[in-house]
Amino acid sequence: MYRYDDFDEAFVRNRVAQFSQQIGRRVEGALTEDEFRPLRLMNGLYLQLHAYMLRVAIPYGTLDSRKMRQLAHVAETWDKGYGHFTTRQNIQFNWPKLTDVPAILTALADVGMHAIQTSGNTIRNVTADHFAGAAADEIADPRPYAELLRQWSTDHPEFQFLPRKFKIGITGAPHDRAVTRSHDIGLQMRRGPDGSIGFEVSVGGGLGRTPLIAQSVREFLPEADLLAYVEAILSVYNMLGRRDNKHKARLKITLHELGRDTLAALIEARFEELRGHVPETLGPALDRIRAAFAPPAFRQADTAVHEATLRVDPLYRRWAETNLAEHRDAGHAMVTVSLKAHGATPGDASAAQMRVLADLAEAYSYDELRISHEQNVILPHVHKSDLPVVHAALLRAGLATANVGLVSDIIACPGMDYCSLATARSIPIAQAIGLRFKELDLEHEIGPMKIKISGCINACGHHHVGHIGILGLDRAGVETYQITLGGDGTETAAIGEKAGPGFAYDEVVPAVERLMLAYLDLRTAPGESFLEAFRRLGPAPFRAALYETEGARDAA
Amino acid sequence: MSPRFSPSVVTANALLEGDVVWLTADGVWTRRMAEAELIADPERAEARLQLAQGQHHSVVGPYLAPAKPGPNGPEPTHFREAFRTRGPSNYPHGKQEDPAHVSL
Incomplete structure (x- = not known):
């Protein structure tokens, strides 16, 4: 895997020193919170409901044992003995003290890790297929490109004050395991007619308040043009993105307002201006990065x-x-x-x-x-x-739960147990669904099922692309959960449809159970997944089960 | 100030730990909501909030949170504020680690 060179090392160490001084000035009272807040957010430090939270980047989700041991050390020394892995392949520590943050960041820098650009209106951690470099269906490892984008975007002077945060997802396989089309830029590797590597580029995806699936603006972008093209997209967005309204500031809104064709034409025009300026050293740089991701010599032995x-x-x-x-x-x-x-x-x-x-x-x-x-x-x-x-x-170690891809393999954001933006809790809903389906011992029979839970409309829990999505809201001072059906985060991406009125906290698990029992009744054969059955039948029979209306089976 | 002002407490997070704190009638910050000043008068509430906002060297993000009187002192009226008096529901962390810090 990629190891920091002297430039990376010096940059991260300098940033740790700079932010440590800023923390010192805040503690002494020389900086107000208004002055300090943008500085701490540039360094991944949030203030949540009960404590500070430090979000540490795990670029494209890749770690080695040294880094993982250091995360354990941080968790044990300065936190409460655990860490929370997030839907953007980062790790969050929920209990750091402000005055411990310099020591934590120093410990992270010791293993080539940091919290830079994990927050704020910048290009965030580039996410990638977690099976990158290993999957049987992959064209090529997408991580060298992700690392190139990391180096290019880190502290990029033009893109430190974007209209809003900016997310890039990349996959090297035709089966999209990285939800690329929910990102501002989704890069899906393709082979050109001559066998060369390139990318289909989609832009303007995003979940949150206005969920939209990214639209393709380039069917095949040669790899040599990647950086110039991504820079062109950022450049157009930086100029045209809505800075007047936070809720309309993401690229997806620019795409929606301009239309795909106009946005694509603007990107192409800017790309023509930029492509001649890509340094000739880019090719050798990419080759060097690629060498760092060379696959191991897989040993051969009897199985x-x-x-x-x-x-x-x-x-x-x-x-x-x-x-x-x-x-x-x-x-x-x-x-x-x-x-x-x-x-x-x-x-x-x-x-x-x-x-x-x-x-x-x-x-x-x-x-x-x-x-x-x-x-x-x-x-x-x-x-x-x-x-x-x-x-x-x-x-x-309590880590052998056999449930990947099943009902209890739930994505849940931290929700109102930690997050100050949340409108309801997510974690206990996930816990309760897991326990109930263990009791029922039904999840292996149910088969592939993606339940995703968010504690507010910002959708960190990806609820829009869950086969079953659960969104926690505050309705007149009561935790209320809205259910969406039929979402999909893969190459056949789709936003789930709202099923109907919300459910109270205690009603969510029985509602999910009714849905699952209805599905078992409705499927043509065990091979027909929930999502396939939903696409064949539409929402009506599932709504009937959820709301126990006429015609639904008695699942009580 | 809204004509529909409801009795409130001034609350914030402590600068160093981020722990939830409330403003007492004596103008000091407490880790227990029961010790907070429950303010029924909107003008006093505004004045106490301004006082809190001036204390950026010790607290972050002060605001008025609606509350109601209880047998031991002010109690939250909204679930978010109730969680802030305890900590998360998935682990016994935060204020609930030390029962002396939990008001309810």
């Missing part, structure tokens, strides 16, 4: 122990069915470690669990780890002969 364990150990078999995915090397597998134990907080890992994951990565996954936007951790390259040992170690 009989894996097959034998599958036959004799039902617990292992169930885990293998849900938590393993096909690796590009037939002898290896990608292991998704679920951070969704039934009843646990989605995305949370204790310091002890982080260390187990670091140890396993070092011993069995060529020292690589990934964080997924679905708030799980991936061991991307595990040889199949090592899987039984890895599974046993995960079991001991």
